[in-house]
Amino acid sequence: MATLGVINKRYVSALDPILDTREINKNVADVQNNDFFADILWVNNKKKVIETGQPIYNTFYNEDIVKVVDTTGATVTNSGTPLVTITGVAAAYSGYTQPQDILMLVTGARSAIVQSVVNSSGLDTLIVKSVDGGNIAITAGDVLSLYSCAYGEQSNAGQNVRYGVNRQFNKWQIFRKTCEISDVQKAATIEVEFDGQPYYTFKDMIDKKIAMKIAVNAAFVGGTMSDTTFSDANPRLIDQNTAFGTGGGAVQTTQGFNKYIEAYGTTLNTNGTVSFGTFDDAQDNLLAKRYNGDTWVVGSTKARRKVDVFLKNLGSSNVSSVRLTGDVSGANSLDFIVEQFTYGRYTHFFITMPMLDDKSLFANTVIAKSLYYLPKDNVVKVYGGSQEPSMMVRYVPHGSPFGSYDALIGETHDGALNPVNPVGTQLFALTDYFTKQGLEWLDPQHGVRQQIIN
Amino acid sequence: MLVLKESGINAISKEYLDSLRKLEEGETVYFQLLTGIPNNDPDLTERAKRPINYGHVQIPAMDTIKDPFSKQTVRIGVVEDYDVRTGEVSKYKCYVPNQHLPQNPGIFSLRGGNLDDEELFEYLQITNYNRDVPNRDGKKEALFYEIKKNENTHKPVIVTPIQLKKHTVKEKDLAEV
Numbered sequence: 001m002a003t004l005g006v007i008n009k010r011y012v013s014a015l016d017p018i019l020d021t022r023e024i025n026k027n028v029a030d031v032q033n034n035d036f037f038a039d040i041l042w043v044n045n046k047k048k049v050i051e052t053g054q055p056i057y058n059t060f061y062n063e064d065i066v067k068v069v070d071t072t073g074a075t076v077t078n079s080g081t082p083l084v085t086i087t088g089v090a091a092a093y094s095g096y097t098q099p100q101d102i103l104m105l106v107t108g109a110r111s112a113i114v115q116s117v118v119n120s121s122g123l124d125t126l127i128v129k130s131v132d133g134g135n136i137a138i139t140a141g142d143v144l145s146l147y148s149c150a151y152g153e154q155s156n157a158g159q160n161v162r163y164g165v166n167r168q169f170n171k172w173q174i175f176r177k178t179c180e181i182s183d184v185q186k187a188a189t190i191e192v193e194f195d196g197q198p199y200y201t202f203k204d205m206i207d208k209k210i211a212m213k214i215a216v217n218a219a220f221v222g223g224t225m226s227d228t229t230f231s232d233a234n235p236r237l238i239d240q241n242t243a244f245g246t247g248g249g250a251v252q253t254t255q256g257f258n259k260y261i262e263a264y265g266t267t268l269n270t271n272g273t274v275s276f277g278t279f280d281d282a283q284d285n286l287l288a289k290r291y292n293g294d295t296w297v298v299g300s301t302k303a304r305r306k307v308d309v310f311l312k313n314l315g316s317s318n319v320s321s322v323r324l325t326g327d328v329s330g331a332n333s334l335d336f337i338v339e340q341f342t343y344g345r346y347t348h349f350f351i352t353m354p355m356l357d358d359k360s361l362f363a364n365t366v367i368a369k370s371l372y373y374l375p376k377d378n379v380v381k382v383y384g385g386s387q388e389p390s391m392m393v394r395y396v397p398h399g400s401p402f403g404s405y406d407a408l409i410g411e412t413h414d415g416a417l418n419p420v421n422p423v424g425t426q427l428f429a430l431t432d433y434f435t436k437q438g439l440e441w442l443d444p445q446h447g448v449r450q451q452i453i454n
Numbered sequence: 455m456l457v458l459k460e461s462g463i464n465a466i467s468k469e470y471l472d473s474l475r476k477l478e479e480g481e482t483v484y485f486q487l488l489t490g491i492p493n494n495d496p497d498l499t500e501r502a503k504r505p506i507n508y509g510h511v512q513i514p515a516m517d518t519i520k521d522p523f524s525k526q527t528v529r530i531g532v533v534e535d536y537d538v539r540t541g542e543v544s545k546y547k548c549y550v551p552n553q554h555l556p557q558n559p560g561i562f563s564l565r566g567g568n569l570d571d572e573e574l575f576e577y578l579q580i581t582n583y584n585r586d587v588p589n590r591d592g593k594k595e596a597l598f599y600e601i602k603k604n605e606n607t608h609k610p611v612i613v614t615p616i617q618l619k620k621h622t623v624k625e626k627d628l629a630e631v
Contacts, residue, residue, distance in 0.1 A: 056496065064556045072563050073482060140480075141565045143554050166557075169495065227494040263491040263507040266550065269514045277534075281548040285510065288553050 026193045028203070037358040038214040040221060043391060044296060044351060046378035049408065050440070052172065052394040055230040055252060059442050060165040062383070064290075069094045069103065069126065069144045076138050084112070084138050086126040094124045096161050102148040103128055107137040113150060168264060171225055172394050172438030173254040175215050177208040183417050183427035205431070212409070212433055217355055218256075220393075220439045222367050225255035244414075254438035257374070257391065257447065258367050265289070265447035272454040274310040276343075282373055282448050283344045291375070291446040294347040299371040300356035304337075306452050307350065307371070311338045349376055369453035380443040390443055396436035409435045455576050456533045460541025464530050466580070469523040477566035477575050484601040485578070487511065487551065487560045488585060508558035513597050515547040515574070517581045522589065532577050549574060551598075561601070 005011065013020055069086070070093040077085045094117065101114045112128040119125075130136040131150075138144070149158070181201045194202040228237035228250055235250035261267060266285040270278050286295070297307075341348045355361060362368040380390040398410025402420055413421035414430040441447070455464040477483065490506030516531035535545040547570075551562035564571035564578075578584055578600070585596035 068554060070555070072565070139567065141563075141568055141571070171494075225491075225494050227492065229494075229496040231496060259491060262489065262509050262511075264509055266510040266512075267489070268512040268548070268550070271514045271516045271546075275544065277545040277548070280545075281512070284548065285512075285550060285553065288510070288550075 022191065024191045026191070026198075028192050028194065034214065035210045037354050037361075038210060038217055039354040040217045041351065041353060043298065043353075043374060043378060046389060046391075047393065048389040049393045049395050049406075051407075052396060052438075056169050056171050057394050057438070057440055058167050058169040059440065060167050061443065061445070063164050063166060065163055067096050067146045069097060069146065071138065071140050071142050071144065074140050076140050079138050080135050082130045082133055082135055083115075084128050084136055086128065086138065087123075089124045089126060091119060091122050091124050094126060097124070097126060097146060098159050098161075100149050100151050100155075100158060101146045102131070102150055103144045104147045105136055105138060105144060106142045107139070110134070110136055111148075112136050168444070170255050170260075170394070170438050170440055171229060171252045172396060172436050173219055173223070173252060174434065174436050175212060175219075176432055176434040177212045177215070178430065178432045179204045179208050180415075180428060180430040183429075186417060186429055201429070208433060212435070214361070216435065216437055218361055219254055221256045221353075221355060222258050222362055222365070223254050223256035223439070224259050226251065226253040228252050256439060257372070257441060257444070258449065260439070260441045260444035261372070261447040261449045264444040265449070268448060268450040270450060270452045272452065274306045274452055278307075278310075278450065278452065279341075279343055279348075282371075282450050283346055285448055286373060286446070287345065289445045292345075293379075294349065294376040295373045296351050296376050297348045297371050297373055298351045298353050298356075300368045301352055303356075303369060303371050303452055304350055304352050307341075308336050308338050311341060312336050347376075348373070366449070366451050370449045370451045373448040373450065375443065375446050380446070382442075388442060390441060390446075392440045392442075394438045394440045398434065398436070400434075403433075408437070409433055455530065455573055456536075458533065458536060458541035458543070460539070461536075461543070462529060463533065463536075463541060463543055464528070466519075466521050466528050466530065467524040467526075470521050470580070474576050474579050477564065477572045479567045481566040482563050483565075483575060483603075484561055484563045485551075485598045486601055487558070487562070487598050488596055489598075490560055506560060508560040510550050510553055510558050511597065512548060512550045513578070513581075513583055515549050515577060516543070517577075517583065517594075519580055519582060519587075519591070520589065530577060530580065532574055547574070562598075 069089060071086055071089060074089045075087045077087065097114055097117050099114050099116060103112045103114065104110075105112055111131045113131050115127040115129050117124055117126055128136070128138075151158070179201070181204065186199070186201055188200075189198040190200055192198070194200075194206060226237055228235040229252050230250045232250055237251040237253075239247040239249040239251050241247045255263075266289065268281055268285065270281070299307075337350075339350055341350070356368050375390045378390045379387040382388050395408055397407035398404075400410035400412060402413060403410035410433070411420070412432045412434065414423050414432075415428040416422055416425050417427055417429040418431070419429065420431070457464045459465065487508055489511045490508045493501050493504050493507055495501045516529070518527060518529050520526070521528050531543060532547040532549070533543050533545075534547045536543045552558045564575045566572060578598075580587060582591040582594040583597040584590065585599040590596070
């Protein structure tokens with residue numbers, strides 16, 4: 001009905017509730033930063049992928065050539081004389097000992113030559129004689145290195161020692177993320193835009209790409225290997241997903257570098273303090289595993305801060321010049337970050353890994369509270385003199401006509417409205433991203449995890 | 455354990471100290487680590503050979519406990535270096551059992567007559583990292599327990615259930631580790 005009066009806002013808004021436009025910023029803020037915090041830097045851009053076929057992939061590593069005689073649990077008689085008998089040494093720690101081997105004694109760093117080795121019921125009895133005629137002292141519990149050997153004139157060959165290899169393995173894991181949208185919502189525009197497109201389906205696809213990145217990277221960091229393998233006759237882990245089928249397949253999971261270290265490397269705990277002793281302990285244990293390269297020290301921001309504070313607070317006159325780094329132009333900024341630290345045998349290169357800062361993924365676990373000492377440049381020496389990447393990604397080619405060209409991530413499509421591969425008559429579009437990947441680490445023995453936050 | 459009066463390190467009550475066992479000359483005590491990772495090898499023969507993989511793990515030689523007699527909170531530890539004026543510790547022992555062995559068998563031992571071992575044994579009896587310490591701080595992960603002498607057998611703890619007959623270790627087997 002027409003009326004007399006000014007056309008003002010109140011009048012127009014009252015005509016019909018949807019006559020007014022809405023003021024909405026088309027850009028949606030990404031406050032969660034999930035993409036950034038999903039990053040594991042591969043570990044510092046040294047990613048190498050290697051194709052695989054079987055559910056389990058194996059690596060072999062050599063055993064220590066320098067052997068020791070561990071006298072823990074043994075009985076030592078005649079210690080303090082030139083001829084000492086060690087009885088009851090576990091054969092596992094002396095089975096390779098043979099006459100003419102030379103032992104380095106803990107007490108006095110003196111040498112003793114092995115005279116005889118007799119095995120009985122899995123336990124060895126060793127008779128050792130001082131080489132200089134002096135008295136030698138051995139205490140049960142001493143660890144004696146077989147550091148050398150000495151043979152006589154016109155001697156016969158000694159017994160052959162067989163140095164073996166040990167095996168370690170991991171399993172790959174199937175990761176999947178699904179995008180599904182109905183015909184109605186697929187056509188409907190929305191007020192905001194994602195990647196310049198006013199459709200919700202674009203947000204879904206961006207989210208799923210990040211979700212997949214999180215799932216894979218988080219497994220490479222914190223994953224635990226399953227006991228179930230695809231080849232198990234009676235798998236314990238069974239796929240319970242029945243959203244689009246019956247499920248029921250065996251499920252296997254990959255082991256991340258954290259569990260690799262727990263199983264094969266060294267885990268340390270400083271109980272919340274950082275000092276030179278922290279690095280002493282880490283280096284002593286790297287040496288105990290015969291690691292001879294430099295290291296990356298990877299950690300969360302929280303963990304790195306403790307190291308930065310310690311190093312920047314050093315009072316020694318030799319390091320006072322690096323306590324604070326001022327902006328040359330006006331000293332209006334201060335840099336407390338330590339990127340590199342050379343001490344003892346090693347140079348440590350510090351790296352903050354975004355994933356370890358994520359507030360949800362590992363924040364409450366030892367993973368985010370620790371520094372990881374990993375082989376620098378991600379390389380390990382292999383027999384023959386060359387080097388291989390220390391950590392690699394094993395993958396199974398996706399085998400789908402749709403997906404990434406590098407065969408890592410495949411796609412399956414469903415629904416009559418699927419833009420890539422329309423299927424069936426039901427009006428929806430479904431895209432499922434899948435990948436089959438697992439971590440492989442050739443030398444986890446060289447990894448150290450050091451918890452520095454309680 | 456070295457008592458540092460200035461800082462209160464290891465200042466547990468006399469009653470608690472007296473209740474601790476002392477390692478006798480030549481006596482060996484064994485401990486089982488609880489830090490193993492189950493061997494998930496699908497080959498059961500391989501699994502049986504080594505049901506659990508033990509990496510090398512540090513047992514922190516510093517801790518904070520509640521003295522059951524004085525009811526006081528006490529900082530304890532195996533001290534390696536300290537400031538003589540303040541009694542503050544600058545370095546605790548870094549104890550990684552079986553560090554000298556390429557593969558950790560999961561069992562470690564201490565022997566009487568070795569002063570380092572005797573001191574460590576005192577500490578291990580009261581630290582929260584020992585599974586069997588009464589009223590231990592449950593926030594801290596138990597890392598080991600002592601294999602009692604009067605037990606003929608003990609079963610290594612398998613961290614997660616695996617479909618495998620449990621491996622039983624007998625006293626005579628301990629000599630091989």
